[in-house]
Amino acid sequence: MVKELSINVIWDMLKTIPDPEIPSISIVDLGIVRDVQFNDDMLEVMITPTYSGCPAISVMKDEIIQKLESYGISNFQIKTNLSPPWTTDWMSDEVKAKLKNAGIAPPSNKVVCPQCDSLDVRVISNFGSTACKALCKCNDCEEPFHHFKKF
Amino acid sequence: MGSQSLFNYVLSLGDDALISAQRLSEWAYKAPYLEEDIALSNISLDLFGRANLFLEYAASLKKEVITADDLAFKRSEREFTNCLINEQPNGNFAATMVRQFFLDAYNKLFLEQLINSNDKQLSAIAQKSIKETNYHIRHSSNWMLRLGDGTDVSHAKTQSAINDLWTFTSELFEMTENEEEMVKKKIGVDCRELKSNWDEIINDIFKEATLGRPQDEHMKTGGRQGIHTEHLGHMLSDMQYLQRAHPDAKW
Numbered sequence: 001m002v003k004e005l006s007i008n009v010i011w012d013m014l015k016t017i018p019d020p021e022i023p024s025i026s027i028v029d030l031g032i033v034r035d036v037q038f039n040d041d042m043l044e045v046m047i048t049p050t051y052s053g054c055p056a057i058s059v060m061k062d063e064i065i066q067k068l069e070s071y072g073i074s075n076f077q078i079k080t081n082l083s084p085p086w087t088t089d090w091m092s093d094e095v096k097a098k099l100k101n102a103g104i105a106p107p108s109n110k111v112v113c114p115q116c117d118s119l120d121v122r123v124i125s126n127f128g129s130t131a132c133k134a135l136c137k138c139n140d141c142e143e144p145f146h147h148f149k150k151f
Numbered sequence: 152m153g154s155q156s157l158f159n160y161v162l163s164l165g166d167d168a169l170i171s172a173q174r175l176s177e178w179a180y181k182a183p184y185l186e187e188d189i190a191l192s193n194i195s196l197d198l199f200g201r202a203n204l205f206l207e208y209a210a211s212l213k214k215e216v217i218t219a220d221d222l223a224f225k226r227s228e229r230e231f232t233n234c235l236i237n238e239q240p241n242g243n244f245a246a247t248m249v250r251q252f253f254l255d256a257y258n259k260l261f262l263e264q265l266i267n268s269n270d271k272q273l274s275a276i277a278q279k280s281i282k283e284t285n286y287h288i289r290h291s292s293n294w295m296l297r298l299g300d301g302t303d304v305s306h307a308k309t310q311s312a313i314n315d316l317w318t319f320t321s322e323l324f325e326m327t328e329n330e331e332e333m334v335k336k337k338i339g340v341d342c343r344e345l346k347s348n349w350d351e352i353i354n355d356i357f358k359e360a361t362l363g364r365p366q367d368e369h370m371k372t373g374g375r376q377g378i379h380t381e382h383l384g385h386m387l388s389d390m391q392y393l394q395r396a397h398p399d400a401k402w
Binding site for chain 2: 049051052053054055082083084085086124125126127128129130131135149151
């Protein structure tokens with residue numbers, strides 16, 4: 001019964017699950033979902049954690065379960081894969097633009113203020129409100145902001 | 152037998168991360184200022200995550216059904232095999248930073264080698280963890296410079312912490328019989344080979360931070376055999392209280 005749904009439909013379904021910490025992007029955008037495939041009748045969803053201690057990963061798992069069940073899918077398995085380790089290099093330009101719109105400087109070597117595009121910024125703390133973000137401040141517009149660390 | 156020695160090896164790596172994480176988490180809400188509080192909590196969380204990866208893997212190697220939580224909460228002091236430096240009390244902020252700096256430098260070198268392990272899961276955990284440790288060591292070495300080359304008071308406190316903690320550093324480079332076996336099987340890391348690079352990292356920072364390196368005297372060991380300092384028992388009584396009082400309680 002599950003197989004009637006195509007893989008693309010499953011991906012589209014997962015794309016509607018927002019990241020619990022940064023709701024402006026989805027867990028697919030973030031690169032948490034690595035692969036979706038059918039193994040006979042069993043749907044397998046491969047995920048990888050961002051940071052090993054990220055508390056959001058269990059929330060994400062629950063949300064994937066809820067989403068699949070809400071579409072009547074019951075024969076599925078969520079597998080965690082650590083290798084290759086998650087990296088911000090998997091983020092597309094489109095996703096980076098979404099982050100910038102949400103006021104978060106996207107991952108890059110040179111941090112750019114998401115408000116005024118100034119390069120004159122300083123790092124206040126390498127560890128922000130979540131492990132994946134650093135806290136910065138713009139010296140031009142004086143707005144504090146988060147930088148999604150290149151990782 | 153083979154899988155028992157792998158279990159013991161993975162367990163000791165999990166214990167190092169878990170005890171270090173628990174110790175560091177004691178700073179939450181008490182750090183010198185907000186950003187530092189968040190930094191220490193984040194680093195602690197990374198280490199808890201790492202402990203969970205190692206302990207979940209260790210649990211999966213057992214025939215009987217056990218979980219990472221069983222290993223964390225239902226073993227007593229003598230069954231923990233972490234190196235002693237991980238359990239040392241936080242002391243003042245400088246003492247915590249010195250301990251973390253020693254450990255970060257060690258973890259960086261250790262994980263870089265563990266990536267080459269023949270054991271796929273250990274290699275995967277190392278690949279994941281090294282990225283986090285690179286952030287940790289940046290944090291602790293910056294603090295070593297600020298504190299060592301800071302005021303007279305910060306310098307004195309940092310030097311005093313170095314003198315106190317030095318005695319626990321050589322244990323990191325000792326090898327148990329089990330670890331030797333893991334090296335032979337190309338699963339584990341030969342810690343003795345990390346020593347000269349560790350010395351280099353430590354000496355460079357000490358020099359820049361105007362800090363002195365103590366002599367190797369009365370060096371302590373025993374953690375890998377489950378012989379701990381008096382501090383671990385107190386930590387466990389706090390960490391394990393809930394699961395001991397209400398076994399298998401869930402949130």
